[in-house]
Amino acid sequence: MSRHRVRARPPRATSQEPALRVTQGIDASAYLEDAAHYPGGHTPLVVCPRDEYQLAMTLRDATSVLPVGAQSSLTGGATPMGDTVISLSTLVALGPPSVHSVNAEPGVTLADLREALTAAGRAYPPVPTYEGATVGGVVSTNAAGAATFKYGTTRQWVRGLSVMLATGELLDLERGQVRAADNCFEIATSAGTIQVPVPTYRLPDVPKRAAGYPAGPDLDLIDLFIGSEGTLGIVTSVTLDVLPRCPEVGCVLIACRDEAQAVALASRLRAESIRTWRDQDPDGLDVIAIEHMDRRCLELLRDDGAAKRFGVTIPDDADVLLLAQVEFPPGTTTARVYDDVASVADVGSASGGGLDSPVARLCRVVAESDRLHATEIVAPGDAARVAALMALREAVPDAVNRRVGIAKRTVDDTIEKTAADMIVPFAQLSESLRLFRHAFESRGLDYAIWGHLSDANMHPNVIPRSAEDVRRGKDAILECGRGVIQLGGCPLAEHGVGRNPVKQALLRQLYGDGGIAEMYAVKRALDPSRKLAPGVLLP
Numbered sequence: 001m002s003r004h005r006v007r008a009r010p011p012r013a014t015s016q017e018p019a020l021r022v023t024q025g026i027d028a029s030a031y032l033e034d035a036a037h038y039p040g041g042h043t044p045l046v047v048c049p050r051d052e053y054q055l056a057m058t059l060r061d062a063t064s065v066l067p068v069g070a071q072s073s074l075t076g077g078a079t080p081m082g083d084t085v086i087s088l089s090t091l092v093a094l095g096p097p098s099v100h101s102v103n104a105e106p107g108v109t110l111a112d113l114r115e116a117l118t119a120a121g122r123a124y125p126p127v128p129t130y131e132g133a134t135v136g137g138v139v140s141t142n143a144a145g146a147a148t149f150k151y152g153t154t155r156q157w158v159r160g161l162s163v164m165l166a167t168g169e170l171l172d173l174e175r176g177q178v179r180a181a182d183n184c185f186e187i188a189t190s191a192g193t194i195q196v197p198v199p200t201y202r203l204p205d206v207p208k209r210a211a212g213y214p215a216g217p218d219l220d221l222i223d224l225f226i227g228s229e230g231t232l233g234i235v236t237s238v239t240l241d242v243l244p245r246c247p248e249v250g251c252v253l254i255a256c257r258d259e260a261q262a263v264a265l266a267s268r269l270r271a272e273s274i275r276t277w278r279d280q281d282p283d284g285l286d287v288i289a290i291e292h293m294d295r296r297c298l299e300l301l302r303d304d305g306a307a308k309r310f311g312v313t314i315p316d317d318a319d320v321l322l323l324a325q326v327e328f329p330p331g332t333t334t335a336r337v338y339d340d341v342a343s344v345a346d347v348g349s350a351s352g353g354g355l356d357s358p359v360a361r362l363c364r365v366v367a368e369s370d371r372l373h374a375t376e377i378v379a380p381g382d383a384a385r386v387a388a389l390m391a392l393r394e395a396v397p398d399a400v401n402r403r404v405g406i407a408k409r410t411v412d413d414t415i416e417k418t419a420a421d422m423i424v425p426f427a428q429l430s431e432s433l434r435l436f437r438h439a440f441e442s443r444g445l446d447y448a449i450w451g452h453l454s455d456a457n458m459h460p461n462v463i464p465r466s467a468e469d470v471r472r473g474k475d476a477i478l479e480c481g482r483g484v485i486q487l488g489g490c491p492l493a494e495h496g497v498g499r500n501p502v503k504q505a506l507l508r509q510l511y512g513d514g515g516i517a518e519m520y521a522v523k524r525a526l527d528p529s530r531k532l533a534p535g536v537l538l539p
């Protein structure tokens with residue numbers, strides 16, 4: 001068979017137990033909403049298949065289906081609109097990790113995956129913030145998170161995939177084995193050969209893209225399904241690459257005077273870390289992620305008492321908090337961190353100036369920006385403090401979401417979360433922040449910006465006080481999208497598109513009518529009766 005051809009196989013029956021079926025009115029209500037709180041969810045039936053055969057039978061009997069994992073989608077992509085919900089939560093087999101990979105069924109959560117890998121001395125780093133998300137969900141959204149700067153997105157870690165097509169047959173795909181030829185794949189099924197066209201639009205050159213189907217003359221078929229949000233097939237098994245070690249990750253909280261200083265410092269931390277990886281320097285600084293919270297975020301943390309709760313004093317002169325995750329050499333204890341910080345801080349010390357440890361290098365970079373006095377370094381072993389600082393970061397979206405909920409309850413029922421998830425090349429980061437601020441401020445909106453600064457992937461969020469704020473916020477996001485595209489970025493970085501009309505509009509901004517038509521052509525080839533997740537990704 002030529003390299004762009006692949007043969008589908010029939011589903012296997014392996015379970016003695018019947019599929020779990022839940023009809024409307026009993027417990028189906030638990031499946032009607034995802035984390036985006038997209039309104040109007042309804043379903044006639046929820047099925048939890050226990051093997052491929054049961055999954056295929058569910059697919060055969062339904063008019064339309066929506067595969068779901070943990071329904072932590074932030075785009076409405078996991079909200080059923082009359083579709084049969086196929087919950088993959090009963091498919092949770094997890095193979096023993098080998099040195100370099102692990103096999104998981106789609107319902108395995110990232111928390112369970114982490115636990116199993118840690119026990120085996122392995123790790124899977126490119127995880128989104130929410131650990132309840134499932135393997136099937138992160139593959140289907142090409143999820144990413146804070147650590148993309150060092151470790152990339154889900155896509156780079158998927159080595160193999162089994163995926164059920166709309167026909168009920170399966171493809172077992174291994175990375176590198178099926179590549180496009182003449183802008184086409186051929187899939188041999190029992191009913192004949194499916195010709196799948198390969199999109200030709202140009203992808204923005206940024207490390208995160210959760211923006212529809214990938215493109216390119218040399219496309220790997222496995223990549224077509226990763227990030228396809230359930231619209232091309234149902235993921236039934238995944239082989240993920242893993243790190244053959246468990247990195248020791250500590251935290252650094254730096255209170256910066258203003259945004260310019262934060263961006264400059266992040267830029268230095270990135271450059272130092274890239275140099276470390278290039279030179280494989282064991283004493284080098286190894287930052288894997290830098291999170292960013294702007295001035296409004298800090299106000300929210302103060303107002304809600306979160307800063308106090310997590311034992312963080314935000315200096316009065318600070319406008320921005322940076323929270324970096326840093327890999328330290330094994331055995332970097334809290335005492336060692338204190339010693340190294342003291343050595344660098346004590347400029348008169350004989351050893352301080354020449355000390356060459358990752359902590360010392362980190363301190364020097366921070367000291368160059370004159371922020372060492374406003375920095376807290378937490379060693380990997382201090383798990384409680386690391387957890388507290390990570391919780392501080394999560395308190396920011398929680399604070400905004402709570403305010404959206406209160407406004408919805410007390411002001412107008414149509415008020416909803418109004419947020420963007422955009423990425424630009426790092427060199428354009430400051431320009432993108434200016435763009436966001438102008439778009440929101442020129443419309444008189446209250447807003448906060450946080451995100452993964454190390455990737456220049458930011459989440460500008462409106463804090464709406466009225467339905468009109470929501471309308472203006474959506475308008476602002478579309479303006480930001482146009483600007484981000486002009487800067488060479490992607491207006492859909494990591495959360496995907498789902499059913500969100502603004503995100504679907506951003507997708508059209510990005511690839512134009514022609515690009516959307518090419519996506520429809522892929523969808524028509526693989527799912528001609530629009531059975532799989534209709535309305536998700538493509539309206």
Ligand SMILES: Cc1cc2nc3c(=O)[nH]c(=O)nc-3n(C[C@H](O)[C@H](O)[C@H](O)COP(=O)(O)OP(=O)(O)OC[C@H]3O[C@@H](n4cnc5c(N)ncnc54)[C@H](O)[C@@H]3O)c2cc1C
Pocket residue numbers: 034035066067068069070071072073074077078088106127128129130132133134135136137138139140141142143144145146229230231233234235236494495498533536
């Ligand atoms: C607090 C919080 C923080 C988050 N942080 C991040 C973050 O940092 N980065 C990030 O990328 N995302 C983030 N997310 C969004 C979300 O966690 C991710 O998109 C995640 O990948 C979804 O996984 P899930 O199992 O919940 O999938 P679901 O939400 O159930 O489904 C998501 C999409 O994938 C499809 N799907 C699910 N399973 C399958 C399958 N087996 N086969 C085919 N299609 C399937 C669904 O149809 C849907 O379109 C966050 C969400 C929350 C609530």
